[in-house]
Amino acid sequence: MLRKRLVTVLTFNDGVLFRTKEFQPDYRYTLNFVDAWAVDEIVVLDVTRPGTGDRENFYGVVELFSERCFVPLSAGGGVRNIEDFRRLLNLGADKVVINTAALERPEFISEAAALYGAQCVVVSMDAKKKERGDYEVYSHFGARPTGQSPAGWAKRAEELGAGEIFVTAIDRDGSLEGYDNELNRLVSEAVKIPVLVCGGAGNWQHFVDGFVQGKAAAVCTACIYHFTDTSIRSAKKYLATAGIPVRTA
Amino acid sequence: MGTGTVAIVDYGLGNLRSVAGAVKRAGFALRITCRTEELEKADKLILPGVGAFGDGMKNLRERGLVETLTELVIRRKKPILGICLGCQLLARESEEFGRHAGLGWLAGAVVRLRPADPALRVPHVGWDDLVQKRESILFRGIAPDALFYYVHSYYVQPDDPSLVYGECDYGMKFPAVLQRDNIYATQFHPEKSQRQGLDLLKNFLDNA
Numbered sequence: 001m002l003r004k005r006l007v008t009v010l011t012f013n014d015g016v017l018f019r020t021k022e023f024q025p026d027y028r029y030t031l032n033f034v035d036a037w038a039v040d041e042i043v044v045l046d047v048t049r050p051g052t053g054d055r056e057n058f059y060g061v062v063e064l065f066s067e068r069c070f071v072p073l074s075a076g077g078g079v080r081n082i083e084d085f086r087r088l089l090n091l092g093a094d095k096v097v098i099n100t101a102a103l104e105r106p107e108f109i110s111e112a113a114a115l116y117g118a119q120c121v122v123v124s125m126d127a128k129k130k131e132r133g134d135y136e137v138y139s140h141f142g143a144r145p146t147g148q149s150p151a152g153w154a155k156r157a158e159e160l161g162a163g164e165i166f167v168t169a170i171d172r173d174g175s176l177e178g179y180d181n182e183l184n185r186l187v188s189e190a191v192k193i194p195v196l197v198c199g200g201a202g203n204w205q206h207f208v209d210g211f212v213q214g215k216a217a218a219v220c221t222a223c224i225y226h227f228t229d230t231s232i233r234s235a236k237k238y239l240a241t242a243g244i245p246v247r248t249a
Numbered sequence: 250m251g252t253g254t255v256a257i258v259d260y261g262l263g264n265l266r267s268v269a270g271a272v273k274r275a276g277f278a279l280r281i282t283c284r285t286e287e288l289e290k291a292d293k294l295i296l297p298g299v300g301a302f303g304d305g306m307k308n309l310r311e312r313g314l315v316e317t318l319t320e321l322v323i324r325r326k327k328p329i330l331g332i333c334l335g336c337q338l339l340a341r342e343s344e345e346f347g348r349h350a351g352l353g354w355l356a357g358a359v360v361r362l363r364p365a366d367p368a369l370r371v372p373h374v375g376w377d378d379l380v381q382k383r384e385s386i387l388f389r390g391i392a393p394d395a396l397f398y399y400v401h402s403y404y405v406q407p408d409d410p411s412l413v414y415g416e417c418d419y420g421m422k423f424p425a426v427l428q429r430d431n432i433y434a435t436q437f438h439p440e441k442s443q444r445q446g447l448d449l450l451k452n453f454l455d456n457a
Contacts, residue, residue: 002369002419003376003396040376067270072398072441092266094299094400094441117300119372119400163372192370217375247376247396 003247004211005040005218006235007196011047011077015057038232040247042069043166043196043220045097046077047141059091066092074122085112089120097166099124100139103146103153106160113161122196123157124166125150127183135183142170150183151190158191165191166220169199174222176202184214196220204238211244251277251454253292258318259283260308263298263334264440271440275451283312293454294318294327297440298334302343302359302403305334306351315352323354328431328457330450333401336427336434340405354432357407364420372402373419379437380416385428386456387414387435387449395445397425397437404436433457 010017044065046058055078062075075088076097088096102108102123112121126142127135127150137148146153154165167187169180177200184197194217197210201221210219239246255277257268265281272279272295280287288294296318298305309315321327331339340351343359351359362371376396381388404423407413415426417436427434433453439446 001378002373005375063266066264066266067273070267070271070274070440070443070447072400072438073267089264090266092264092270094264094267119374119402120299164374194370194374217370 001245003040003245004216004239005196006207006232006239006246007041007043007218007220008039008232009043009045009198009220009222011045011222012058012061013046014048014053015061038236038248039071041072041074041218043074043076043097045075048078049141050078059087062088062091062093076122076124081108082111082115085116089116093120095120095122095163097122097124099126100141102157103137103139103148106156109157109160109162113163118161118163121162122164122166123154123162124168125153125187126168126170128170129180129183135186138170151186154187154195155190158193162193164194164196164217166196166198168197172200175200178202178206179210179214179216179219181209181214184210184216188215188217194218198222204235205242207235207239208242208244211239251275251451253277253454254290255279255293255295255454256288256291257281257295257297258288258314258335260298260305260312260314262300262305262308265297268295268297268332268440271447271450272454274447275454277454283314285313285317288317288321292327293457294321294329296329296331296335296338298332298338299400300334302334302337302345302351303347303349305338306349309338309352319352319354322432326431328453329433330453330457331432331434332440333436333438336436337403337405339427339432339434340407343403345403355405355407355412355427355429355434356409357405357412357427359403360406361403362401362419362421362423366420369420372400374400376442377417377419377437379425380418381414382416383411383414383428385414385426387426387428387433387452389452389456390448391445391452396442397435397439397446397449398441399425399437401436405434431457
């Protein structure tokens with residue numbers, strides 16, 4: 001039986017691990033790199049704003065992780081074109097996460113899928129609930145509204161060849177209040193490909209809710225206090241007790 | 250350090266870096282190469298790979314690797330481990346995007362996963378079981394409930410079921426480990442399967 005995944009998301013600013021809150025830097029936590037056997041998958045994202053810092057630092061991070069972490073590795077953040085995509089794969093990423101570039105030029109998804117296979121194209125979307133209650137996708141690190149609905153965009157991305165969808169609730173980022181499972185369910189039910197959900201996990205029950213209410217294939221956490229092997233293990237134990245099939249290595 | 254050298258076959262497809270990292274971690278010296286002399290010198294070969302079957306065979310042919318590898322593996326009996334696409338390329342043919350001939354070392358065809366349950370999504374991505382069907386040097390010290398990382402839409406269906414050493418069930422049973430003489434193949438990625446994957450890889454490097 002295929003297990004549900006618990007994914008660790010690490011965000012990097014100019015090559016330094018850091019945490020965000022509502023998409024703004026939160027420098028209270030610094031590098032805390034653990035060789036965690038219990039983690040199922042790692043996502044590294046470059047959140048360096050354009051014009052600040054040197055992207056080479058992030059490439060160094062991807063290389064470091066690909067050589068030392070024997071789990072699937074996804075990399076992304078600021079991927080603009082096929083050259084950026086290829087570079088991350090060549091550095092050892094198994095999958096590449098694309099966001100704004102895919103919104104601006106949806107064919108990018110098809111081009112990448114045709115060249116490297118759908119399994120390595122992860123389309124990420126950042127979404128926010130609007131005042132009248134429906135959701136909208138934002139581009140440019142959550143800064144610009146796109147007019148697209150998360151479900152509609154997910155469906156389109158799937159048709160174009162995306163292998164997975166990574167959905168983040170902007171308002172929940174760093175909140176520890178739990179995932180936005182209304183958003184997650186909308187996206188999960190719109191597509192047949194796996195959906196990874198992110199933004200807001202603050203306790204183990206939130207992971208269960210992400211799977212059960214949000215219909216996620218994988219729940220992601222970017223919160224630093226989850227980063228130790230022991231805490232991942234205890235999260236897995238909690239999930240298993242709640243009846244969620246997970247890998248409890 | 251383990252004894253002997255390992256050549257990771259470079260044919261322009263797949264995540265060579267993580268396979269190299271895993272071999273290094275297992276304590277073996279390695280070369281990432283497509284050169285005949287270096288492949289000849291190696292004691293063990295690994296054929297990794299991610300991507301489409303047709304591209305894989307085309308790349309092997311363009312680099313003259315079909316003849317070289319056939320000489321080394323079939324005639325000189327050098328041990329080889331095929332991983333994921335590298336496992337599928339060992340078969341006779343594939344139905345992925347039209348019909349393509351494979352290396353033909355394992356009598357069988359590469360066919361698409363068609364799980365009976367429509368809720369099961371293809372590609373099959375994530376951590377899943379490896380049911381050990383027959384005793385193999387690859388399985389030494391590997392717990393019967395160990396999980397491995399899979400990411401694929403196709404699998405090898407051998408003509409002779411006795412080639413199946415390990416199995417996975419994704420709405421339908423499919424071979425996860427195939428073996429014939431000096432030829433070993435895994436549909437999952439040992440280099441992405443944490444401790445169990447490293448142990449299985451080391452088993453191949455130590456014992457094959």
